[in-house]
Amino acid sequence: MNITRRHLMAGSAGLAGAALAGQHAEAQSRLNVGVVLIGPVGDFGWSHMHDQGRRRMAEVLGDRVNATTVESVAPPDFDRVVTQLVRTGHRLIFTTSFSYFAPTQRLAPQHPGVFFENATGPTTLPNMAIYNARFYEGRYIQGVIAARKSRSKTIGYVATFPVPEVISAINTVMRGAWSVDPSMKIRVVWVNAWSNPAREADAARALIDQGCDVLCSHTDGPAPLQLAEQRGVFGFGQASDMTRFAPRAHLTSSVNNWGDYYAERAKAVLDGTWRPTDTWGGLGSGMFRMAPFTNMTPEEISEATRIRDAIAAGTLHPFEGPITRQDGTVVIPAGRRLSDDEIRAQNYFYQGIDVAMP
């Protein structure tokens, strides 16, 4: 079932009483799951993939779950939407944005009988779990591929905001690139938006004009990749498989996969084994995967595949020491690796990245 916020609100008054009465009879057999999305289901990126996850959950658990998606919920509307979901008998609610972290944390104690799950938040509560994917693993692979494909030895990065998630992604791309060729360089443009297609395209143009011939992007849409196609350079997709946007430029995409996690969590609620866990899954746990490698030679594909499998198996770790900041201070020596909390708090570029922090 996929209903908009408006429908939910309109039918709410009548539904509330009916649902509460019917809920007890149904509660044993059927679980109502709510999914709150920050963007439209059709954004072809972040929210789209969460909705795909909801579908996958429904597929796995069949009629044991009944899922409701509420899309394009702006943070000011969040409380209303969640309260409504709770009233209509939803006992597991996924709030799928970092922007929802604080409000979820505030609402969870008010509804102790409901289990909350927030995507990409930093802390848990007794009835609130958090989950995220180790997207940096995909960035490392992008770096390796970029270093193989680049002639100008310069990667272009269309970045969003200077937050740790993006900064660590840029660091990891370069870590991957340097593993192939230590002379690789990167240029970064901050577009200060998650989605502003025209500005993303302008940023991509600027990067290409200044000699970048492989583009990475952190924004939600396919605009930079499309421009790479137009200008005859290479690029990577983000969130979903973007091959069709750039059949000649696309190298690979990081494809989010929340479905198996959603199914597992819903099953835990049904079985009574739900715990407020902190899940940060990567390639190994299938929280995301790499789209098929395209426009690469067989040797390049086999190298990328080997690195992907090594990361998934845990034999290659993108945050292995030594790690040195731009100013020369050592973060960790050789033989250590960054802890999860240290990765999540990364607010510095590595030495060798010739980009000023905005």
Added chain:
Amino acid sequence: MTLFEAIILTIITASTPLLIAAIGELVVERAGVLNLGVEGMMVIGAAAGIAAAITTGSSSFGVLVAVLAGMALSLVFAALVLGLAANQVAAGLALAILGLGLSGVIGAPFVGVQRAGIGKIEIPWLSEIPFLGPLLFRQDPFVYASIALVVAVWWFLTKSRAGLVLRAVGENHAAAHALGYPVRRIRLLAILFGGGCAGLAGAYMSLVYTPFWTSGMTAGRGWIALAIVVFASWLPFRAMLGAYLFGALTILQLHAQSAGVPLPSQFLAALPYLITILVLVLIMRARRGGAAGPASLGVPFVPDR
């Protein structure tokens, strides 16, 4: 192609939608109507344009539908402010929000659909001239259309009788009405022209600039167009200057970042608006009070019978 040429080319493409939307709004405001809904009409043009282009497979049909969609939305505005003499600021803001919402509905089935953009026209011989050739004679049709629009609007406003009447309506609608000019009909035509231009600018976004649909893809360019009209002090060629200046600032900011020039990008992004305020202050000083724009701008008109 040198980096300099590349930058100029990018600036021209980035400025064109701003210019088209601004020149339309300029005519509307010269007729004494303040339509703040440019963003809404632009985004609905973008949505309708790509929807029509994907459905029929024809880019030119998409452009036509985008223009009509912008006009249709401006008709709603006209009904409110001309028919009901509603507050123009409130109606314009409502129009912007309505357009953003409605465009999401129109565009929803076309999310993630890939299609080739409208290409560039190469004028034989002339486009071979070094430097000037690619800049002047190898552009997409919208760039030529935008320049033609500016010249046509300038000619209309300053050289034609109809333009004189339109300006009279904008300066003093009561006097124009007393002279027997159909104030509301003239304003309706101006509003429709503004809507059509905004729709055309939207088509540029979704059919040329980034040829796919995402909701809210105009990302505030309609508001910049409004600022350009003020910056231009309601003169067509200054609007062209303003559009290219605003476009240049956004592009140079990206290049500066990419080249590692230590300039705060946030400051450069805010610069167009600072310049607009500065220009407004200068106009007001030069005129020593009085109205900066057309005297009847934003005032509802009710004909006495």
